[in-house]
Amino acid sequence: MRKRGIGGLGNQLWDEQTIEDTSRGLEGAAEVSRATTGISMKSRLVVLVVLVVLVVLLGLPNFVIMARASPTAANHSSFDSLSAESLMGSNQSMNSSCQDYPAAYFEELLASIRSANESTISSDSRSPSPLCVTDVVPLDKCRCLNPFIPTPQDPSKVRTWRDISKMNSNLIQNNYTSRHIQPDFVIYGDSITERLLGRFFGNYGPKMIDYAHMTFQHMTKDGGAHINGLPLGISSDEISHLLYRLQNGELPFDLQPHSAWWILVGTNDLKAGCSVESIVAGNIRIVQELQRHAEKRVTKAAVHVPIVINSILPRGRQPLLLSRNSMWRMIHDINQQLECYASITPHIFFANVTGMFVQMQSGGNQPMVHPEMFIKDNLHPSVEGSRMWEDYMVAQVLSMAGSR
Numbered sequence: 001m002r003k004r005g006i007g008g009l010g011n012q013l014w015d016e017q018t019i020e021d022t023s024r025g026l027e028g029a030a031e032v033s034r035a036t037t038g039i040s041m042k043s044r045l046v047v048l049v050v051l052v053v054l055v056v057l058l059g060l061p062n063f064v065i066m067a068r069a070s071p072t073a074a075n076h077s078s079f080d081s082l083s084a085e086s087l088m089g090s091n092q093s094m095n096s097s098c099q100d101y102p103a104a105y106f107e108e109l110l111a112s113i114r115s116a117n118e119s120t121i122s123s124d125s126r127s128p129s130p131l132c133v134t135d136v137v138p139l140d141k142c143r144c145l146n147p148f149i150p151t152p153q154d155p156s157k158v159r160t161w162r163d164i165s166k167m168n169s170n171l172i173q174n175n176y177t178s179r180h181i182q183p184d185f186v187i188y189g190d191s192i193t194e195r196l197l198g199r200f201f202g203n204y205g206p207k208m209i210d211y212a213h214m215t216f217q218h219m220t221k222d223g224g225a226h227i228n229g230l231p232l233g234i235s236s237d238e239i240s241h242l243l244y245r246l247q248n249g250e251l252p253f254d255l256q257p258h259s260a261w262w263i264l265v266g267t268n269d270l271k272a273g274c275s276v277e278s279i280v281a282g283n284i285r286i287v288q289e290l291q292r293h294a295e296k297r298v299t300k301a302a303v304h305v306p307i308v309i310n311s312i313l314p315r316g317r318q319p320l321l322l323s324r325n326s327m328w329r330m331i332h333d334i335n336q337q338l339e340c341y342a343s344i345t346p347h348i349f350f351a352n353v354t355g356m357f358v359q360m361q362s363g364g365n366q367p368m369v370h371p372e373m374f375i376k377d378n379l380h381p382s383v384e385g386s387r388m389w390e391d392y393m394v395a396q397v398l399s400m401a402g403s404r
């Protein structure tokens with residue numbers, strides 16, 4: 001391979017609180033969620049309702065304006081430029097940082113990851129697998145699954161995983177395909193996406209109700225939004241789990257969003273010890289699955305529905321330093337490569353939301369996750385963070401729909 005991303009993944013990965021490892025750990029995170037999002041929710045809702053009324057009265061159905069007027073966005077300058085810049089123009093702004101990643105780089109990368117043999121990972125430390133970050137993490141600790149091999153989640157980790165996936169297929173069926181209507185866009189992902197449904201490991205609970213509310217208002221026409229977004233996520237999912245879901249019910253032939261596919265996946269692979277390369281290749285593998293689906297449908301329009309790769313959200317030790325072996329370094333490298341991949345691939349776009357979730361501190365040179373955008377685990381977006389992300393996606397999808 002031409003370029004190895006970073007040298008290795010620090011031990012820090014392994015001593016950090018393991019949040020998405022088991023469902024128990026994740027439920028713990030949900031407790032934290034309630035503690036942190038409950039407090040100011042009422043006052044935010046009041047502000048939001050007033051804003052919605054104002055926007056409706058003034059006849060300015062523009063989410064960007066709403067986002068600008070929101071209390072959090074006020075001290076969050078990067079969001080303005082984020083929303084202003086349409087993904088459609090992103091290829092033009094691409095520059096020399098992508099010279100290291102021409103098309104041939106991605107071809108080699110895919111070939112190398114595709115043929116990586118999982119069964120040799122723990123047994124033969126002399127032939128390190130490109131799946132894992134082998135120079136720091138011992139091979140027998142790597143739990144990275146080959147993102148090319150569709151794999152159902154381990155039932156000892158998430159007992160109800162197949163039921164949750166069935167809930168997602170029912171959502172598609174009951175709300176869309178059986179009624180012969182299509183969503184405007186579909187989002188595939190992990191717990192970050194599942195939360196948008198007000199659901200966590202398949203549980204709709206009081207802790208999640210604010211998320212459900214917010215998504216109803218911001219991403220469904222019934223709730224007053226301009227378009228219907230359909231989030232399909234399962235907490236704890238790695239890329240190979242998502243691939244399995246796509247091949248087993250969550251990407252039925254008759255699902256074809258009007259305007260875009262959107263994917264956000266890979267942060268749980270990072271936690272499993274996966275390399276930058278395997279996560280980049282895995283995202284591309286998911287893109288290919290969506291492309292194949294479109295090709296099966298034959299019509300020209302279907303083939304050209306854009307696919308948006310969302311940047312992996314920040315997580316890990318604070319501040320977010322780009323030092324060797326840090327998780328943020330890996331996330332940064334993954335995002336850089338995905339952006340370059342999108343820039344050379346027709347109809348594929350990269351949505352860089354880093355500016356929404358990262359805030360500079362200590363005189364402007366210490367990036368930290370934005371405290372209001374996440375719950376206490378610094379991994380899952382808060383209701384406010386999810387709202388910003390949804391508004392951003394809606395604005396982008398509307399702009400893509402407009403220019404097709």
Ligand SMILES: *[C@@H]1O[C@H](CO)[C@@H](O)[C@H](O)[C@H]1NC(C)=O
Pocket residue numbers: 093094095096097
């Ligand atoms: C090119 O990339 C560098 C760093 O990656 C950035 O600072 C610069 O603003 C970019 N230039 C353009 C024209 O996008």
Ligand SMILES: *[C@@H]1O[C@H](CO)[C@@H](O)[C@H](O)[C@H]1NC(C)=O
Pocket residue numbers: 117119120
């Ligand atoms: C992968 O592992 C299996 C089982 O250990 C072995 O039979 C096979 O030859 C390996 N393949 C490669 C390409 O290394």
Ligand SMILES: *[C@@H]1O[C@H](CO)[C@@H](O)[C@H](O)[C@H]1NC(C)=O
Pocket residue numbers: 078311332335336337339352353354355356
């Ligand atoms: C994304 O945006 C952030 C800041 O908003 C910037 O630092 C980064 O270089 C951008 N590109 C990628 C690929 O992360």
Ligand SMILES: *[C@@H]1O[C@H](CO)[C@@H](O)[C@H](O)[C@H]1NC(C)=O
Pocket residue numbers: 091092094343344345346347
């Ligand atoms: C993006 O820009 C590159 C280099 O300028 C060009 O070769 C490529 O065809 C463009 N891709 C798309 C999808 O327009």
Ligand SMILES: CC(=O)N[C@H]1CO[C@H](CO)[C@@H](O)[C@@H]1O
Pocket residue numbers: 167170171172174175222
């Ligand atoms: C808006 C709407 O029709 N929502 C339905 C989507 O599907 C689920 C079942 O899978 C229903 O519970 C929702 O009411």
